Amino acid sequence: MWRERLRWRAAGGALVRVVLVWAASTLTMLVLAGILPDFRLQSADGDSVTRIGLTAAWGAGVFGLLSALVWPVLVRALLLVPALVLGLLVFFLNGSLLLMALSLIPAGRGAAVAPETAVVVAAAMSAVASATSTALAVRDDEAYRRRLYRLADRRRRRFGAPPGGSPGLVFLQLDGVGYEALRRAAAEGLMPTVAGWLETSHRVMPWHTDWSSQTGASQLGILHGSNFDVPAFRWYEKDTGEVMVCNRPTSAAELQRRAVERTRDGGLLTLDGASRGNLFSGGADQLALVLSVAARRGRANRSRAGYFAYFSDPANAVRTALSFVAEVGREIGQSLRSRLRGDLPRVARGGLYPLIRAFATVVERDVVVAAVIGDVLAGRAAVYADLVAYDEVAHHSGPRGRDTDRVLARLDRSLALIARVAEHAPREYRVVLLSDHGQSPGETFLGRYGLSLKDLVRAGCGLPVSRRAGRTRSGAEARAAVLAALHRPVEEAAEEARPGPGPGPVVLASGNLGLISFPDLPGRASRARIERAHPALLPTLANHPGVGFLLVDGEVLGPDGAVARLDVPGEAEALLAPFGPGAARAVRRTDSFPHVADIMVNSAYDPRTGAVHAFEEQIGSHGGLGGEQAHPFLMWPTVLSEPDREPVGAEAVHAVLRRWLREADGPQVPLAPRSSQASREDYRRGAPSDGILPSGELSAPDEPR
Template sequence: MNEERWRGAGSAVLRMFAVWGVSTLTMLVLAGLLPDFKLQSPDGDSATRIAMTAALGAGVFGLLGALVWPLLVRTLLLVPAFVLAVLVFFLNGSLLLLALRLVPVNRGEVNPETAVVVAAVMSAVASATGGALAVRDDNAYRRRLHRLAYRRYGRPSGTPAPPGTVFLQLDGLGHDVLVDAVGKGLMPTVAGLLGGLPSHRLTPWRTDWSSQTGASQLGILHGSNFDVPAFRWYEKETREVVVSNRPASAAELQRRAVERTGDSGLLSLDGASRGNLFGGGADQLALVLSVAVRRGKETRSRAGYFAYFSDPANAVRTVLSFVAEVGREMCQSTRARLRRERPRMGRGGLYPFVRAFATVVERDVVVAAVVSDLLAGRTAIYADLVAYDEVAHHSGPRSRDAEQILRRLDRSLALVLKVAELAPRPYRIVLLSDHGQSPGETFRMRYGLSLGELVRAGCGLPVPRKVRRTHSGNEARAAVRTALHRPVEERAEEHHASPRPLRPRRPRLGQTSASSPSPTSRTA
C-alpha cells in the first residue's frame, strides 16, 4: 500500500511539472504573438532570462489559481450568475497581472485587456493538458476512485455495495421525438442502450391534466401533485398567483406535498438533487429552486456553482461556450425570421442569454455535480437537464435547433455512463422526461390579440386599436359576441378599423333577449 501511495504521489508530481512546462511554453508563444504582452525589459534580455520569467510567471499563476481562485468564487456566489459569467475573465486576468508582479525578476509586462486573453488561453491549455495526462494514467484515476469509495463507505467488505440509481430528466422531451432522434442518429448513446443487447427499454407514459414540469416533478420526487392544476394559477384562498418556477411557490408546493404524503421524498436516503424545482428530501442540493429562498450557505441556489467554478479552467471553458451559444441563438433566430417560419416565438431581448444559461451553464454545472455524486457513491441522484425544453419552446420540438441540443445532451449522457462504470458502486441509469411538447401558435398569433385583451373586450373594457386591424382580431371579437349572445354583423366594413376602441355593449340587469330567455320569462 505504501508503494502505491508513493507511486501515486510521483505520478501527481510528474503531471504537475508537465502542466507547468506546457503553461510556460504557452506563455512564451503568446508573448511572441501579442504585441502588448512582453516578458523582457525594454533593453532586451537573453533567451534564458525570458524563459525564466515565463516559467516563474506560469508557476505563480498556477499557484494563485489553485489557492486564491476558490476563495474568489465563493465570494462571487453572492452575485447573480450572469454577473459571475462576465467577471470570470476579468478576475482570471487580474490573477495573471498579480502573478507577473510577484515574479522576482520583475520583467513581465502586459496590458489589462491582453491579460484577460492570456489568462483565458493559459487556463484552457493547462486544463486540457492535465485532463489528458489524468486520462492516460488509468491506475492513478482508479486509485482516486478507490480513495473516494473508502472515504464514503470504508474498506470494501466481502459483499459488494448495493447498486445506486441515477435519474436523468431530459426536460420536455416527448416519447415520439426521442424515437425519431434515435432513428436519425442524433443520440447514439441512447441508441446503444436500446439496441444490440439492450440494457434499457423505452416506455411511454402520460401526464395528468397539468402537463408541465411543476406537476410531474413534484409527483415523481414527493409522491403527490395534488391541487397543482397548471404551471401558473391564482389561488382564491391566499389571493396569490402561484408560479411553479418561482422559488417561493416551489417551496410552498414542496411543503404541501410533504405534509400530504408524510414522507420527505424520493431522495431522502443519501440522495442528491441537481437542477430541479424540488429537493426530493435530498441532503445534497445544487441549483434547486425550492431552497433558493433560504439564506443558509448550504441551501442558496447558487451554492452549486462553487464546486464547478472553483476550477478556473472550467470557468473559462463555460464562459466561452456561453458566448458562442449567444451568437448561435442570434444567428438561428435571424434565419427563422428570414424564412418566415411559423409558429415562431419572440426570441429577442434577453432570451439569447437565458438560452445560453440553460444550454451551457446549467448543463455544465449539473453534469459536473452528477459526476461528483457518482464518484462519492451516493445512493440516489436526480438531475434535470433543461436545455432541450428551453430551446424547443422557442424553436419547436422537432426543429433543427432542438436537434442540435439533443446531440449535446447525448454526449453528456455518455460522460455520465463512463463515470458510472468507474464509480465505487454499481449504478442503474434511468432516463425520463416530465412532459412532451407539440407545436402550435400562441393565442395572439392565431387571433391577433392576447387572451387578456379578449377578456377585457368581454368585460366591456377598451381594447388597443391595433387589435382591430387584422382579420384574426375580428374573428376573436366575433367569438366574444357569441359568448355574450350578441349577433355578429357580417358587413364588409367590419374588417376596417374604427377610430374608437372596441367596447362590447353589456346587457343591463334584468334585460332579456330573444336568444336567451331570462329565468323569470315564460316559455310555451
C-alpha cells in the same frame, strides 16, 4: 514491498503530469508574449531566449500554485454573489492572480502588463492547463481510476461508506423530451448513447401526464408523490388573492410544503439523495440549483452550491464562457436564418432570449452535469437532476428541427460523460432517463387569430379591449433559473401581478391551457353564476375555433352547445375523445382541486398534425391536453423490475421510482410534515423551506434576514 513500489510509481506519475502541465503553461505564456503587443517577459534592454524561457516558467509555476491554493478560497468567499456575476468575476480574479504571479518574477520582468491583457492571458493559460491535465489523465487510464477512487475514498472517510455496497440510482430528467421525440432521436443517430442503451441494457415506454402537462405539476408528483391542487403552471387562489407560479421560488416552496403535508413523506430522495437543477428538493439533503430554496439567504441556502463546485476550477469558467458566447451567436444566426427563410410558425426571439437560451443550454447544463458527476463519485444513493436545454429551445424554435436536434445531440454527450464516470464510482449505478412532459407544435393563439385569450375573455365580458394585441410572455423554466442566479427570483409580469379592485377577470396562461377566475365571485363560480354575470362569455369561448373545450364547475362545454357532465358516465369520454383516451380522467381529477379556476380553457387540437395553439408566445408548447405534450417517456435498465403498465399521472411515476429505490436500498423513511400553521407563517414571511434534514426531522424555518 509491492505496495511501496506502487506508491512510488503513482507519485512519479503525478510528478510527470505536473511537469508536463507546467511545460504546457510555460509554452502558452511564451506564445502569448510573442502575439500580444503589450505583454512582455523581458527587460527593456532585452534578454536572451534562455532568460525569457526561465521567466515564463517562473510565471507559469507561480500562477499554477496560486490557482491551486488561493482560487478555491476566493470563489468560496464569493459564493453569495449572484451566479452569473460570479461567472464574470472569474475572469477578473483569474487575471488578478496572474498579475500577482508576474509581480513575483525576479527583476520585475513581468510586472508591466495591462490588466485587460492579464485577463486574456490567464484565461488562455487556464484553458490549456485544464486541457493538458485532462488529456494526460484520460491517456493514463490507471491514473484516472486512482484519482476517482481517491475522491470516493475521501468521501467515504468523511461520510461513511455506501450501505452494503448496494447499487445507486441516477434519475436524469430530459425536460420536455417526449416519447416520440426520444425514439426519433435514437433512430436517426442524434443520440447514439441512448440508442446503444436501448439496444443492450434499457427499455422505454411512454407515460401519461395529468391535465397540467408541465414541469411544476409533473416534477412535484414525481419527487414528492403528490401534485394534488396544481391545476396549471400558474393559477389564481381566491382565498389568499395570490397568483401561484410554479417557477417562482416562494410558490415552489409552498407547493412542496403542501405535498409533504399531504403525503406525510419527505420525498423520493430522503435517503442519501441529491437534487440538482430541479424545481423541488425531493427531500434531498444535497441541493444545488433547486428553486424551492432559491429565495433563502445566508448559509442555509445551498441552491447555488453547484456554482461554487463548478467555478472553483477557473478552466471550467473559461470553457463555459466560450461555449456561452458561441451559443448566443448560434441562436442569433438561427433566428436570422428563420426570418430570411420565412419559416412559419415563428415567435420573437430577440431581447434577452439569446442569453437565456445560452444559460439553459450551456451554463445550467454544465453545472448540473458537474454536480451529478460529483454525486456519483461520492457514492450517493439517489440523484435526480433536470436538464432543461431541449425544453427551452423547443418553445421558441419548435419541437422538431435542426435547432432542437443539435440540443439533443449535446445532451446525449452529457449522458455519455456521466455513464463513463459512473464506471469508476465506489458503487454500481443504474441510470434511469425520464421526462416530465413532451412538446406539441403549433402556431400561437395570438398569431393564428390576432388576439390573445385575455382579449377574447374581456370582449366576452363586455369590457374594453386594447386596440393593440397584447402578448403573453413565455413562462419557460430557464427564465426563472436566470432570475434566481441573479438573486431576482420572483418572476415579474403583468399577468402574474395581484389583481386590483374591480370586476375584471384574472386571465392566466399555461401553454395551451388557459385559466379564468373572477375575484368578485366568492368561491368557485358555477355556470349559472357566470352566465348571470357575463351572459355572452361562455358561448364566445366555447364556439371560438381556437378553443377545444371548457371546464366549468363539473361540466365540460364544447362547440355548438355541446355539454357533458363529469359525474355522468360516458358523457365526458365522448366529448373529449379527440384529446385521447385518458382526457376525461385527467379533467375529472382537476375538477376536484380546491383551487381550480372558474373556467379552464383547453385550446383546439388537430389530431392529424398534432398541433395546438399556445396562449403564450410558444410554437412548441405544453401545459394542457393535445398531442405529444401529454406523452413523456420513462427509460430504465432491464435489471430493474418492469412497470406493470404505462404509468398514468406523475404520482404513478413516483410509485415506480420509489419501488426501484426499495429494490436497491430498502424502503425510504417516511417523514412527518411540520404543522401547517407554522409553514403558512413561513410562506407569508417569504421564508420558503423544504424543511427536510438528513436525520429524518423537519427543520425550523430560517429567520428572515
